[in-house]
Amino acid sequence: MLLSHLREQVLEANLELVRRGVVVFTFGNVSGISREDGLVAIKPSGVPYEELTAEQIVVTDLDGRLIDTNLRPSSDLPTHLELYKAFPNIGGVAHTHSEFGTAWAQAKRPIPCLGTTHADYFHGPVPVTPDMSADEIAGAYEKATGEVIVRTFRDLDPDAIPAVLVAGHAPFCWGRDAADAVHNAVILEYIARMATHTMAVNADAKPLARALHDKHFYRKHGPGAYYGQPGSG
Numbered sequence: 001m002l003l004s005h006l007r008e009q010v011l012e013a014n015l016e017l018v019r020r021g022v023v024v025f026t027f028g029n030v031s032g033i034s035r036e037d038g039l040v041a042i043k044p045s046g047v048p049y050e051e052l053t054a055e056q057i058v059v060t061d062l063d064g065r066l067i068d069t070n071l072r073p074s075s076d077l078p079t080h081l082e083l084y085k086a087f088p089n090i091g092g093v094a095h096t097h098s099e100f101g102t103a104w105a106q107a108k109r110p111i112p113c114l115g116t117t118h119a120d121y122f123h124g125p126v127p128v129t130p131d132m133s134a135d136e137i138a139g140a141y142e143k144a145t146g147e148v149i150v151r152t153f154r155d156l157d158p159d160a161i162p163a164v165l166v167a168g169h170a171p172f173c174w175g176r177d178a179a180d181a182v183h184n185a186v187i188l189e190y191i192a193r194m195a196t197h198t199m200a201v202n203a204d205a206k207p208l209a210r211a212l213h214d215k216h217f218y219r220k221h222g223p224g225a226y227y228g229q230p231g232s233g
């Protein structure tokens, strides 16, 4: 089987989405990329998670041409491909309609950094894309979704903020590999839920002070990181 290791990783990452309770039915999809081969592995379209096997994981090139498969890829594939092309350090993408993340996407509100849990993972608010135009929606919609995400990150670092809320739709998250993208998707849902509760308790709650935000982010990321065990990522 071509890219069997990557396919197994992508299968496992898709199943992890289900185990963590961030998808219902066949909503959601995870992909991973082999930068060496220029090939992407992604969940097939519409196959129930409980029936999913590594052989069914679809492999395509960065132009979406199918390699060694007779199943159709997730319809969101063109969005994933735009992210891989624009964000050179990412190795996995996860898309869910998780409840609280989607609520913020529908409200078209960026998730402010209200606490250190958010700061540990996202170096700033989780942004919301602008609305897509009627032409973008009528045309190559999934590709245009990727393009609007990339535009949203024109002045942001996708390695420091590994998630976005697509306005009126739902979150897309990414990471070093497929498993890391799913990890970030689960954390995004958690911080979205906590932000909702925080704003319910105090609608005037203020974002975390910059110094505390930076302290938490940089103790886990970058050259000065000291959180966790060496090499554990």
Ligand SMILES: [Zn+2]
Pocket: 095, 096, 097, 169, 170
């Ligand atoms: Zn979606």
